[in-house]
Amino acid sequence: MKKLYIHILILFFVTSNIIAQQTPAPTQKKDFAIIGATAHIGNGKVIENSLILVKEGKLATVADARLVKIDLSKIETINATGKHVYPGLIALNASLGLAEVDAVRASVDVDEIGSMLPHIRSLIAYNAESKVVESMRPNGVLQAEITPRGGTISGTASVMQLDAWNWEDAAIKVDHGIHMNWPGAFTRGRWWLGEDPALKPDKNYAKNVESVTIFFKEAKRYLASDKELKNLPYEATKGLFDGSQKLFIHVSGQKEITDAITTAKNLGINNIVIVHGNDAEKVADLLLKHNIPVVIDRAHRVPNNEDDDYDLSYRTAKILMDKGITVAIGVEGQMERMNTRNLPFYAGTYAAYGVDKEKALQMITGNAATVLGIDSFTGTLEAGKDATFFISEGDALDMRTNILTHAFIQGRKISLETHQTKLWKRYSNKLKEN
């Protein structure tokens, strides 16, 4: 086993000599092909012994190697026999690049003050140079939806690829959707004022819902007017009404989800995604009727209630999929930025608790792309789409075998080096020398 360790160490040294750490890879110049790998398409399908041809940043061919005849003699090939190829994983409802160190306020740009903030855009605060962002790549997380947080309407999100010089380079879909927090039907007492900290129904729920409705109604009226005086928040909601943007509603609970969907539909907002969605299975019919996907939380969390099944949080995906709901995985939660690299393992846990492995993968690839509206050009290993994918020694959803040898974003061979691998090597060397 020690041999394996040295082997991997050498591998990393070699890689790091080719591409300097943190430097984004240049545009793909030459065609290349991956042969012999098991290709996990990201739509539930698998091609054993695949051939993947990459041209000009796109997937030119993804096929069974035995079925296609392509002359590979003049192009660079990577023999990946026994290895696995996956689409670049997509983290939803992420806040990567908006904060560096959780406890250092100066480094945090996640939550703007105010409550109705559709005009607040995550795009421009995204730190392409973040050390946390680069630590995603060795685990296969190559794309992410960067989301502002807080307030009632938190702001407008964009989708980034995670190997870029700046936010303009990084963006693969600008301002694709608006995130909002649906009012909670429950509230906790403020214990510091001597109130009972237990959770109880919020008497202001209806009032809070009304204020959301009023905001959107007024925005709609404003957009239909001649707009003599500009209103930035209302202006920012335009895409919701013309169908070019999605509304991501963070909401849980049977009643609240139903209210959220009904309200949005009544307002003429048709592109809706439910985020978190605890209890969404109880309103499955409504979700199916309107074809609304659910971005569930990460599997690694404790169940909400004391007498919930211990594995309830691991089974969320299975429960919703059994109802026919389209499911993807979001990463919001405690220490979420650094934990976003564990996205494949959230999917792996859902797989361990009832979801087919390829379907589990689909949640963080194909389905995630659908949810974001970027499925036309990324999310699966299909010809014509971006060549954003990675090669793993084994099953990428299992931490035991998620060991990357290569990763590509838009055909660019990206570095798997990070601040962390650099320190690893420096200090391994130091200890060896002593």
Added chain:
Amino acid sequence: MKKLLFLLTCLFIVHAQAQEYFPTNTGVKTNKNNVAAFKNATIYITPTKILKKGTLLIKDGKVADVGRSVKIPKGAEIIDASNKTIYPSFIDIYTNFGVNKPKRAGNSSRSPQYDAGRTGYYWNDHVRPETDPVESFKFDNKKAKELLKAGFGVVNTHMPDGIVRGNGMLVSLNTNSNNAYRILNTNSAQYLSFSRSVQTRQSYPTSRMGAMALLRQMYLDAQWYASGNTKNKDLSLEALNNNKNLVQIFEAGNVLDVMRADKVGDEFGIQYTIVGGGDEFERIQDIKSTGANMIIPINYRKAYDVSNPLLAEQISLSDMRKWNQEPSNLAVLAKNGINFALTTHDLKSVNSFHKNLQKAILYGLDKTKALEALTTIPAQIIGESKIGNLQEGSYANFLITDGDIFDTKTILYENWVQGSRYSVNDMNISDITGTYSFVINGKNYQLEITGQDTKQKGTVKSGEEKIKSKFSFSDDWIQLTINEEGNFSRIVAQTSNNGLAGTIHYNDGSTGNWIAQKTANPNVEKEKKEKAKETTPELLPISYPNIGFGNFTQPKQETILIKNVTVWTSENQGVLKNTDVLLKDGKIAKIGKNLSERRARIIDGTGKHLTAGIIDEHSHIATSAVNESGHNSTAEVSIEDVVNPNDINIYRNLAGGVTSIQILHGSANPIGGRSAIIKLKWGENAENLIYKNTPKFIKFALGENVKQSNWGDNQTVRFPQTRMGVEQVYVDYFQRAKEYDALKKSGNPYRKDIELEVLAEILNKERFITCHSYVQSEINMLMKVAERFNFNINTFTHILEGYKVADKMKKHGVGGSTFSDWWAYKYEVNDAIPYNAAIMHNAGITVAINSDDREMSRRLNQEAAKIVKYGGLSEVEAWNMVTINPAKLLHLDKRTGSIKEGKDADVVLWSDHPLSIYAKAEKTIIEGKIYFDIEEDKEKRKAVKEERAKLINMMLNEKMNGGKVQAPKKKVSKNFTCDTEEI
């Protein structure tokens, strides 16, 4: 006018009781004849000594005689009490009657206060034994009347504030007298609790374990003070020593705290009388084992309003179950022979006392026991023989009723206190219930009277027709107004042989005689029906702990033979395929091929993996407190004091293959508290979870938490605020501990200091340090400090920059217990890398992977797998990091942590390769007992669902039948981590 009122008040008081040596300026001195005899009554002299047709003679506020043939002196007032029952008045020994809780100390400064706010007293403001309630006592007439109506005659009161609250005061509720007679004893008890005083902002103690440590140190200091070794004056300790021989009443409030209070008392030879919380039934054997006299509140929760199913989902099974089980508490206490008194202290209204007590009786409480709990037992606890009984010489405190005091229909007429009468219901009101017929202007009417006493109500009918009427009954007179379409007839009447007789005033102003004949007696059948409704309610069984997924029966130790399994030994043999493992008598008995054992339970392990149970070196589950942040050093506190066996995370950890954990103190201070090292024996009590002969550990901490960097801008007054200061805290404390230890060993007298005792254990290599650590500079520093004092740090926990000083750590001989991949949450973890474990391991350090998190702890096998990914260690090396390595770090490796013959049978059967994300723990076994079984878990899920449904139905029934309900609430459980602060 004011003057007149004042005069009248004086007159009244003087008249009631003229104090013999007080001068009189308002008239001549009068002496009242204070002798009264109650004849022909059933008299409860004590709850078990009952006299039928007896006479009670009282004189000057005391019982002069009681018996069948009592000689009644001339001039005595004679009261016919036939058909009446006389009981001793009740006693409540846990009240703050007449003593108001002080106002909360203001927040003049936003910074915390670490030092005491007073001088001449103890160093901690929460210790206030010098408090004397007499100073703020004001007889509360209103409250006294409420209590009198509920049957109470005497209460013990105190100042309900602080950890030591001062002396108690015994007061009789005599509203016709004054304090000169009402105050029976000003030094009747000493009161204590775990709650902080509101009169100070002093930080320490911030936690339950801090309060316990404070009490211990206080007792030691009191002994030291009593021996005359202290140079300063300490009014608190003087008072504490003066009150030493009083009964010590400790307000605990729930089972766990009852046990904690009793533990502290036992250590100092003090048997507290403990105020419980009404949840004693959940761990009755534990309560019994304290041997304490208990004071029990009877405040039952109302049913939850579950009519909205969405809201009902939020209520935990344990809360619903408590609603069902709480009324059985007193019956359970009585059946287990526990001596208890009752208190009204947590009732919103004293009026509900009897209803709740009747409920307890319905649930099986013996009535004699109930009466004892209100009379003789509180009297015995407080050491006052003249109350709670009607023996000759006792206070004339007694109740007059028309029957069994605990019967719902019984009327309490009078409550006499110190020979002074308080009338609750007029004893001489006639019972006029029944049906009467009378005639007005040739029309026949029927009057039906129902109800009791002054509440007797009448309705008038004529045949089937209901007649508009108004009825009232007072002073034995009825008033009846009949309204026949605006024609009013008014009647006043009294009872007269088998009927009513009086006058009628007609509509036209004329009057006449009015007579009504009784035609029927009250409808007794209806009452009987009502009684029959009160059948014994269904009581749901208790589980251990008493929450969802608790055990109704504890698992038994079994002989288990696991056949043909892949064994991860965590020993030199590595992984053994197709192997059999025999567990017997709680130990791993044999490992080999083709084993057989008669009568063993055989488990087929084909395709499965057997490992040692996972050990989490750094956990904060199963505890009621994490940080004592009131001082920068708190070696005196111990998590062992606050282990919480009722935490569902114990079960969830078992489901993740965890068998042992170290519950660490948090990282709020450089020198934290002592650890509790436990096995996850779900269902056992706190004491049984803790390892026997447990290794001794203490938590230290470095970095941002101890210098309060992320606690907000007001937290800048506690030393240290820099890493430089942290070093000096250690040097200072270890130097003092060294000097302390030397003095102690010299044989000279010394003031026992728990904190320094613990630190001296470290110097003497009897206790080990686990230190929360991040950056290399401070890691290096602590090793140097330890070396200077000639000991070793045992473990650096978190140790995220361990890889930078792995060579130094190896040389020092310290182990590392780290996260697999956490970083970027604080400035000091900027350089934390997931390769840390591998680098430290390669440097020859014993490395463990820990959780510090209730979520991660239940999948530590996956966290170990990450070490294969990050750093390329072998799978066996990675697996050892959650089994034998943490066992070594915790000095448990001789007992657990690997599959080796002779070790504890702490093993896990996995469905798959244990490092795989697809693996599930199927059986988690501790000492040969199966504490988690994936198949049994399915049954438990079903049972939880069924019981919830059943309870919801019961609550709906309660609501439909007019029972009071409360809004649903969700129990909120805290996720404890190192940083968790408690207020």
